[in-house]
Amino acid sequence: MRLISDLRAALAAQQFRVYYQPIVDLADGQVFKAEALIRWQHPALGMIEPGQFITVAEDTGLIIPIGDWVFEQALNQVNQWRCQYRPDFQISVNKSPVQIRQADKTSSGWVQHLEQRQFPGDGICIEITEGLLLNTEPGTLKKLREYRAAGIQVAIDDFGTGYSSLTYLKKFNIDYLKIDRVFIAHLETDANDQALCEAIIVMAHKLGLKVIAEGVETDEQRRILQHAGCDYAQGFFYGRPVPADEFAARWLAAG
Numbered sequence: 001m002r003l004i005s006d007l008r009a010a011l012a013a014q015q016f017r018v019y020y021q022p023i024v025d026l027a028d029g030q031v032f033k034a035e036a037l038i039r040w041q042h043p044a045l046g047m048i049e050p051g052q053f054i055t056v057a058e059d060t061g062l063i064i065p066i067g068d069w070v071f072e073q074a075l076n077q078v079n080q081w082r083c084q085y086r087p088d089f090q091i092s093v094n095k096s097p098v099q100i101r102q103a104d105k106t107s108s109g110w111v112q113h114l115e116q117r118q119f120p121g122d123g124i125c126i127e128i129t130e131g132l133l134l135n136t137e138p139g140t141l142k143k144l145r146e147y148r149a150a151g152i153q154v155a156i157d158d159f160g161t162g163y164s165s166l167t168y169l170k171k172f173n174i175d176y177l178k179i180d181r182v183f184i185a186h187l188e189t190d191a192n193d194q195a196l197c198e199a200i201i202v203m204a205h206k207l208g209l210k211v212i213a214e215g216v217e218t219d220e221q222r223r224i225l226q227h228a229g230c231d232y233a234q235g236f237f238y239g240r241p242v243p244a245d246e247f248a249a250r251w252l253a254a255g
């Protein structure tokens with residue numbers, strides 16, 4: 001497939017971009033952190049969304065160098081923003097199960113990299129999908145513990161769509177649950193979705209986790225979530241993912 005050979009060349013050709021989407025504190029409406037989301041500026045096909053190439057990247061192993069590159073970008077970005085605007089700012093980076101499993105085998109582990117650069121770990125949050133929690137390989141648990149020990153926070157992405165055993169949430173020492181946007185999309189009209197969101201929020205809080213609602217697109221959804229005690233929200237209602245300079249101008253420079 002053409003896409004694979006293009007993908008192999010894309011890193012060296014500097015065709016990847018990192019976009020940032022705000023995650024907002026529901027209590028005061030202030031931006032709390034940002035999620036880093038990769039984009040591929042393809043010379044012929046234009047801007048390609050990650051949904052179209054992340055799986056290929058995982059299957060070919062290219063996700064390792066690409067993911068390391070995203071991490072490096074996010075690390076530099078969060079430290080620049082911390083110096084310039086907000087000393088407590090944080091950036092979330094997605095890490096697929098393939099990356100976690102490979103992490104031990106690569107020399108450039110993210111934790112060692114942080115230490116070499118002498119950057120504090122709490123500038124970074126790693127988002128993993130809940131399917132990973134099913135993976136009881138000792139290596140996975142060890143990796144997550146290593147991140148936490150370095151100060152890196154951990155979020156469970158797309159929560160509610162996978163098959164995670166709830167007991168793992170405590171065992172794995174997670175910081176945030178991100179409620180998948182399928183539960184948010186019909187929040188105004190669907191009583192079951194409302195009940196599910198409320199239950200997830202109560203459960204998470206009892207386990208000492210903070211909750212981020214994904215895919216918030218309307219003020220009514222925001223209101224329902226705030227009323228249910230949700231901590232943070234992310235979605236087009238607040239803002240789409242944008243390049244770093246746009247993010248800073250809109251979300252950091254003003255306040």
Ligand code: G
Pocket residue numbers: 036037038049050051054063067070094095096241
């Ligand atoms: O930005 P968009 O909604 O198109 O992202 C689609 C999916 O791609 C999301 O599930 C997101 O987690 C994933 N994704 C985006 N950037 C990265 C990345 O840097 N690494 C990995 N592993 N996944 C990413």
Ligand code: G
Pocket residue numbers: 021037094157158181214215216217234235236237241
């Ligand atoms: O799986 P993950 O949570 O990493 O996916 C993040 C993706 O969700 C990003 O690609 C982003 O573009 C997308 N996204 C963010 N906010 C919204 C939203 O309000 N509505 C929809 N439909 N997608 C969103």
Ligand code: MN
Pocket residue numbers: 035094127157
């Ligand atoms: Mn994510």
Ligand code: NA
Pocket residue numbers: 157158159178180181214
């Ligand atoms: Na998600």
